[in-house]
Amino acid sequence: MTIPQNTASARFNGTLRLVRFNLRRDRIKFPAWVLGISFMVVYFTSALPVLFGGEEELAESAGGFLTGPVVALFGGPGYGFDELTYPRFFVGIYGLYILVMAATMNILMISRHTRAEEQTGRAELVRANVVGRMAQLSSALLVTVAANVAVSTLIGLVLISKGYQAADSLLFGAGVGAVGFAFAGVAAVTVQLTEFSRSASGLAGVVLGSAYAIRTAGDAIGEHGSTLSWFSPLAWSQQTRTFVDGRWWPLLLSLAFASVTIGVGYALAARRDFGAGLLPARSGSPVAASWLGSPLALAFRLQRGTILGWGLFLVAWGYGNGAIVEPVADGLQGMSPEVLAIFGGDAGSIIDGYLARMGFYNAAVISVFIVLGGHFIRSEEYGGRTEPILATATSRSAWLGSNLLVVAIGSAVLLAVTGLAMGLGSAVAMGESDLVWSVTASHLAFIPGLFVILGIAGVLYGMVPGAVGVTWVVVAYVFVMGFFAPLWDLPQWVLNLSPLEHVPGIPLEDLVLTPLVLLTLTSVVLAMGALVSFRQRDLVAN
Amino acid sequence: MSDAIRIRGLEKRYGDVLALGGLDLSVSRGEVHGFLGPNGAGKTTTLRILLGLLKADAGTIELLGGDPWTDAVELHRRLAYVPGDVELWPKLTGGEAIDILGRLRGNIDKAKRDELCDRFDFDPTKKGRTYSKGNRQKVALIAALAADVDLLLLDEPTAGLDPLMESVFQECIREATAAGRTVLLSSHILAQVEVLADRISIIRSGRIVETGTLEDMRHLTRTTFTVDTDRPGDVLAGLPGVHDLRPVGEQFRFEVDGAQVGAAVTGLAELGVRSLVAQPPTLEQLLLRHYGDEAPVREES
Secondary structure: OOOOOOOHHHHOOOHHHHHHHHHHHOOOHHHHHHHHHHHHHHHHHHHHHHHHOOHHHHHHHHHHHOOHHHHHHHOOOOOOHHHOOHHHHHHHHHHHHHHHHHHHHHHHHHHHHOHHHHHHOHHHHHHOOOOOOOHHHHHHHHHHHHHHHHHHHHHHHHHHHOOOOHHHHHHHHHHHHHHHHHHHHHHHHHHHHOOOHHHHHHHHHHHHHHHHHHHHHHHHHOOOOOHHHHHOHHHHHHOOOOOOOOOOOHHHHHHHHHHHHHHHHHHHHHHOOOOOOOOOOOOOOOOOOOOOOOHHHHHHHHHHHHHHHHHHHHHHHHHHHHHOHHHHHHHHHOOOHHHHHHOOOOHHHHHHHHHHHHHHHHHHHHHHHHHHHHHHHHHHHHOOOHHHHHOOOOOHHHHHHHHHHHHHHHHHHHHHHHHHHHHHHHHHHHOOOHHHHHHHHHHHOOHHHHHHHHHHHHHHHHHOHHHHHHHHHHHHHHHHHHHHHHHHOOOHHHHHOOHHHHOOOOOOOOOOHHHHHHHHHHHHHHHHHHHHHHHHOOOOOO | OOOOEEEEEEEEEEOOEEEEEEEEEEEOOOOEEEEEOOOOOOHHHHHHHHOOOOOOOEEEEEEOOEOOOOOHHHHHOOEEEEOOOOOOOOOOEHHHHHHHHHHHHOOEOHHHHHHHHHHOOOOOOOEHHHOOHHHHHHHHHHHHHOEOOOEEEEEOOOOOOOHHHHHHHHHHHHHHHHOOOEEEEEEOOHHHHHHHOOEEEEEEOOEEEEEEOOOHHHHHOEEEEEEEEOOOHHHHHHOOOEEEEEEEOOEEEEEEEHHHHHHHHHHHHOOOEEEEEEEOOOHHHHHHHHHOOOOOOOOOO
């Protein structure tokens, strides 16, 4: 018997079978992503008429503050913003988020079906079969092609069903798929570089973040973008001038970029060993730093990176939201009473209303950090890393208390830096230095409220570790109350169930201490409950 | 001197499943005690209760003179533990993990730690997520062996180690006992425990079925002989303690009671031995013969 030569087709042997296998594994994830992204399009396009009540009102109120840098930061090159329509506003502002979601979907899909499989060793089982060297990368790419085509088509159809112009509806859909495919190419390269799927996704995420930053800078420099914008894959889909003067050719750049990156991915894949990365695995210190000797120090060391990442994002986010205070306030003044009600209801003090409301939103966002902190604590126990700690002279209270304390201090620090950044941004924009302090105070006032949410997570974890996820219900309630309560005219007790609704909205409202003291006491009681209940139960075995 | 560990009538349930049903176990100070049983017999559950990680449903437990549930922190200063499945923090290095575990216990011997890293041929600079199972186990072993403690609780500590490292481990345990430490060594492989243990307790389905020195248990074990002799081997069947004599091709195979091995070898010598293979008894054979083959109680692990 002769052994067939290693022909081109042999390297791809088994690709289609793997595509079916991948789709089988992704039978939930695949439709969830595709439908999820499409649903966001449904949501945004449906929200616009509700929010503005007519295209003329839209042009009047949004056209005022949506100028230059504001559009560049939150949207794109701003085509057709001088004559705003719903389709132009949707593509020009919300379109960017759809593009980012599509890019994220592609990065995660590629990483999941290539590097994650190698890292866990499952790919070894597959590759030991009659499967070519390039089959896994190829099958992953084919899955993303299918996802991108599905997303493009669905989005096009959704927009057409909304009565948007048909050809440009399809053009926007195609632009989403094109960005997706470009980042599938980026991920095809990054998964060759490191041995770990999370690092590979992270690297591709850095490319996505850079693409966002380059596009922002480029769009801020010149009207409808500048040469700089064109260095960002996100910009190509935005430069199609959808619903203004639609053109398809920028998408060819996306396809070319995807082809080149995928080619590079294949070339790198052919040059490396199975399971290996091209970047050397970094080694670290052979001994622990001298401060790393207490449960609190360990909890801080393990959560440090997460807190830092959140901090960097929130500082940029806070500063940006502070810097646009004036145009946003101007824009808000012209809006319907329903929208005004969210920001305090008084057009005269709309700037204070906006700043106070942003303090609430930022606190609500940081409550997500808190629940993720609860999940982190649970994953330590489930992952078998708590057991060796508790087998040392570390009490259960010390271990859980330290971890909760790090999440608590982390959330307080995040509130402080977000408030400081937003205060600075608004102070610079308005020329009022007092705003630094009032906006920071506005954020800090939410500390006791957030601690109550952490206490709830702690008690749930202390009793049944699997129940930590129930805290998401609290976070969802906080968001829903924050966004919709002013519109619905709800009874006070319904509002009171949200810990953050007790916090005065500084600078619109004055600081009232009583609710803050009560919230603090509640959080202390909850924390004690967490420690006591954790002392009573069996540790979960991994 | 009192026992290091004394357990009477220990019971533990997971929902409807009875993991431990009245377990008695005594470990004297200064001995290496083999804790032997098939997977799922309740070894890990017993160790976790001894560490205060799980709460006993019934029974009395005395660990180094204290109660493992209420006195956990104080007791843990005097003991070190190696879990069966060692999990590390993905972003901390192995060396950092060793130091953290040592400092949290509060009595790590820095020089001993470095010496053990060398002896176990362990690279402490790699990130936790990059270590193999065997290397993760070395982290817990080094942290435990470098500690100045009275008691070592080891749950299948060498499951991922190669034979070379296994012998380093055996050396370390002998040094630990020379320093006066007590060792509770759990395993499901009889031969592994045999080398080190002064006494052995065999657990099955959540109960101790046998306890004593290996010598005491000789009557329970049978060595399997496979021999090729000049003269026909049929006569062996008449020797005391020989069971189940059967031809295997040109050869004969039979089993001999632990206490009668000497007599069997004398008998064999008269037949003119051309080749001889003797296999030590296994835990599985022993359990099967003496305690039937009912399915063991499942343990969550």
